[in-house]
Amino acid sequence: MARVLLVEDSPTQAVEMRMLLEEGSHSVIHVGNGRLALDALAEHVIDVVVTDLEMPEMNGLELVEAMNLDYQHIPAVLVTARGSEELASKALQQGAAGYVPKNHIQSLLNDTIVEVLGVIRSDASFAKLISTLQRNVFVFDMPNDATLISPTIALLIQVASGMDLLNGSDLVRFGTAVEHAMLNAMYRGNLSLGPSVTPPHRAIIYDDATTDLIESRKQTAPYKDRHVHVEAMASKDEIRVTVRDEGKGFNTSELPSREDAQVLDTESGRGLVLMRSFTDELIFNDTGNEVTMIKRCK
Secondary structure, eight states: OOEEEEEOSOHHHHHHHHHHHHHTTOEEEEESSHHHHHHHHHHSOOSEEEEESSOSSSOHHHHHHHHHHHOTTSOEEEEEOTTOHHHHHHHHHHTOOEEEEGGGHHHHHHHHHHHHHHHTOOOOTTHHHHTTOSEEEEEEEEOSOGGGHHHHHHHHHHHHHHTTOSOHHHHHHHHHHHHHHHHIIIIIIISOOOGGGSOOHHHHHHHOOOOHHHHHHHTSTTGGGOOEEEEEEEESSEEEEEEEOSSOOOOGGGOOOTTOGGGTTOHHHHHHHHHHHTOSEEEEOSSSSEEEEEEEOO
16 A cells, blocks of 8 residues: 555546545545645655646646655656656656556556556665675576566665665656566567557566466467576666667667657557656667667666
């Protein structure tokens, strides 16, 4: 259960979203605009903010920018209406941790909160030791097993947090980017399965969702022999993660840019937009089966 601050100026939309959030076992505090949201953040312990974009007095983008000053550790999830894609794209670049299109709110709202909060759960037992690290490198060679993704992200976040490289919000965002890259490598790359024939991202990562087709691919050549290679390097200057699959790759010239708001409402473009928005640099190889994500540490 999460403590959610819901920021929505429409009473009818607020009631709908509150009901959805409470069905997901979250506790909800509701306010009508970004300025009231800042007051609520000062008064209450909040795990995640869910905010509309178009609001009076202080809109969602302005709220995200204000949270970057005093509440960087609290992730913000945007609720985007058709026509507000450009504003949403800017908010993602400014610090928002995720987004939900309003026309998919019933199916994606609680899933997105679980996804965002799931990224930041890590064990702090080695915090004192990790704080002395100057540079750390992990190299993994893993099968197409989605249960390995969350532990990988948790380990990366534990190291980056212990080394005091990024604030809470940036850790969530970078972890989300790596999470999408690893899932893409396993399912889109190695298993050659598009989003239309696989369960939603969150269901695969957190609920171990699968299908007969997925399990068949995992046991059939050449798919079963393909591995995902992950190399993660953390230093005082930057965090660099490279994810490579053994699939055929894709045409990287068709990649959406950070400013390409038109793909925000599509399942296939969602992960790539988040990866671009949540990193300082995103580099694909010519084949399209390897991506390097770089986050510079300030």
